[in-house]
Amino acid sequence: MVVKMIKVHGSGNDFYLLDQTQFPEPLTDAQLQQLAINICKREGAGLYEGADGVLVVDKSEHPSALGRMRVINADGTEASMCGNGLRTVARYLGTQNSQDAFRVQTMYADLKVQAVADFADHVPAFSVEISPVSFDAQTIGMHANHDAQTIINETIPELSTTLKFSAVSVPNPHLIAFVDHETLVGPELGRIGKWMNDGKNSIFPDGVNVSFVEVLGQNSIFVRTFERGVGFTNACGTAMSASSLMYVLLHQESTDFNQEIHVTNPGGMVKTIVHQGADEEYWMELIGNATFVKIVSLPLDSALAADYSQASVTVTGEQAAYANFVGSLTTA
Numbered sequence: 001m002v003v004k005m006i007k008v009h010g011s012g013n014d015f016y017l018l019d020q021t022q023f024p025e026p027l028t029d030a031q032l033q034q035l036a037i038n039i040c041k042r043e044g045a046g047l048y049e050g051a052d053g054v055l056v057v058d059k060s061e062h063p064s065a066l067g068r069m070r071v072i073n074a075d076g077t078e079a080s081m082c083g084n085g086l087r088t089v090a091r092y093l094g095t096q097n098s099q100d101a102f103r104v105q106t107m108y109a110d111l112k113v114q115a116v117a118d119f120a121d122h123v124p125a126f127s128v129e130i131s132p133v134s135f136d137a138q139t140i141g142m143h144a145n146h147d148a149q150t151i152i153n154e155t156i157p158e159l160s161t162t163l164k165f166s167a168v169s170v171p172n173p174h175l176i177a178f179v180d181h182e183t184l185v186g187p188e189l190g191r192i193g194k195w196m197n198d199g200k201n202s203i204f205p206d207g208v209n210v211s212f213v214e215v216l217g218q219n220s221i222f223v224r225t226f227e228r229g230v231g232f233t234n235a236c237g238t239a240m241s242a243s244s245l246m247y248v249l250l251h252q253e254s255t256d257f258n259q260e261i262h263v264t265n266p267g268g269m270v271k272t273i274v275h276q277g278a279d280e281e282y283w284m285e286l287i288g289n290a291t292f293v294k295i296v297s298l299p300l301d302s303a304l305a306a307d308y309s310q311a312s313v314t315v316t317g318e319q320a321a322y323a324n325f326v327g328s329l330t331t332a
């Protein structure tokens with residue numbers, strides 16, 4: 001049996017998109033885990049250039065949703081949400097069903113998605129809802145500062161005596177610190193990210209996505225992320241959304257809800273809008289590219305055995321357009 005996947009990315013956060021409806025029976029969770037661990041490996045050990053994870057598309061279990069997305073990290077762990085990935089799944093499902101606005105079932109919510117104007121020629125873009133949001137330590141899986149219920153712009157002395165952190169789930173867990181440029185590009189993010197995802201620490205026993213954020217100007221932030229289950233990535237959509245939420249909540253003097261925030265990252269740029277619903281709940285819009293780089297197919301058994309010798313590929317040409325778009329950002 002052949003498995004067909006699309007190599008996709010959102011702001012350089014890259015994934016293999018796997019539509020399970022191509023199979024007579026869905027793959028087992030063990031097969032999905034093994035497949036992700038195999039094909040995502042970098043430095044030539046995986047399928048082509050590898051990936052940050054696998055986006056598993058299935059039929060939806062909810063009538064209100066057009067399809068379902070699951071997220072398997074490169075280390076085989078399953079995440080509850082993936083903002084960059086959801087934009088590519090939205091494009092995939094929207095194209096398949098000729099729909100521009102619909103909902104996608106994710107682990108904790110059926111999230112709204114919508115096609116928006118291309119970011120540039122051959123750079124399709126989508127807006128996706130990021131929610132539910134929680135600051136509750138138990139929901140986040142955090143045990144810090146004597147089991148504080150919330151940590152919002154506070155030091156966590158075991159981690160750093162100077163940095164101030166905010167912990168929030170959207171719904172995957174994020175730890176965010178606003179830093180100066182030197183700290184943003186320095187070794188601290190890697191030190192804290194590796195430690196909080198070592199599987200042994202008592203502060204985040206289930207791990208956490210760690211981000212440093214530099215405020216570049218009004219409604220302009222740069223987000224660098226060390227991702228749970230992956231490591232450093234070009235971008236992390238849920239991290240950029242959570243960082244935008246903290247930017248609005250902690251910088252009311254220069255921004256507010258419902259304003260478009262320009263978020264840059266090592267992989268490019270997205271836009272976010274932070275909302276507070278009538279029910280006082282926060283939710284974010286994450287607006288960015290949904291690039292399909294190439295179509296890949298290979299025997300499923302080979303992929304599960306990490307044998308890529310029979311893989312075939314068709315390149316879409318969209319990556320060149322995306323690279324031009326990113327190039328235009330730096331000259332802008």
Ligand SMILES: N[C@H](CCC[C@H](N)C(=O)O)C(=O)O
Pocket residue numbers: 013071073078079080081082083084085172173209227228229230233235236237238239
């Ligand atoms: N890169 C994804 C997040 C993956 C989440 C995963 N790293 C975890 O929470 O375990 C994003 O664009 O939101």
